[in-house]
Amino acid sequence: MKHIVSGIQPTGSLNIGTYLGSIRNFVKLQESYPEHHFFLFIADLHAITIPRDRQALRRTIKELGALYLACGLKKEKLSLFIQSEIPAHSQMAYLLQCFTYIGELERMTQYKEKAQKQVSGVASSLFTYPVLMAGDILLYDAEYVPVGEDQKQHLELTRDIAMRVNQRIGEFFTVPKPLIPKVGARIMSLIEPDKKMSKSDDYIKSRILLLDDEVIIRKRIMSAVTDSDQSIKYDKVNKPGISNLITIYGAITNESIEVIEARFKNESYQSFKKAVADVVVEELKPIQARYKEIINSNELDAFLDEGRLYAEKIAMKKVAKLNHKLGLGRKQ
């Protein structure tokens, strides 16, 4: 069976950037790839490259698990699991480090940006993080990996590592392809629209959380930074704020930029922002209702157990095979 793999870090409450760039896309992809099995996970090992409060991390892991389900993923052909519960992820990361060059990791823009922000004590795991991610993908021989724009470089590295391993030991890994959504692959901050909307941004006003209530959502969108031009036109360079709102509106309604521009041609920014807020609120309502049901039930734990059991078998086998291919251990 062919596989699709992706993950999200539990580093903070989920925002609509992550939602539009990933989970919403997963839901759509389940429709367009009905034959594929989906491995979606909570990338908690990735989250500890920076020190975290353990209670907060545990809470975020559970919240993310519940949100995955609340966003409408179908349970058939889906294994949802927590990365750290399958030790093969850490094991594969080490094996792949033996096939990854320091120079390649030094070129990763996310590493450079994150390391720059930290004054001292940058953990080596922040540096090797893309190899852990490559392992997440290659363990399951993913054919496709749906991600947002910011993960593209990590995907390219994953492909390079897979090809290098295949060259050295013979065909072993499927070389994965990224699946980046046409609209919504890079949702920007609401207050600094030249920066990505991010879970780790210091400014809470920069983002809308999936669990924000209606009043907050409306407030955030109405106060989103825009230019003073008052024309609702998509122009990423000169009008990044309004372009971001057009993208959010279009990603949710599935309408093209042209259709949106034409509809709001004679409207003010004020009334367009109200329309954006309306579609965001409507999109999030059923997700929030479903979230409340899931978080107070045993449904999530049961599904995570099931997901772990299914994924673990595949992952363990793959690591054992690679160990053997590399001459590790005693088995002939």
Ligand code: TYM
């Ligand atoms: P993370 O947790 O930062 O983000 C999860 C997914 O959401 C996308 N995304 C966005 N898309 C559009 N606009 C935004 N503002 C935005 N912010 C985030 C990301 O591109 C990503 O697809 N390293 C990964 C997690 C990971 C992973 C993997 C992904 C670990 N192992 C294996 C795929 C396959 C990360 O930190 O994503």
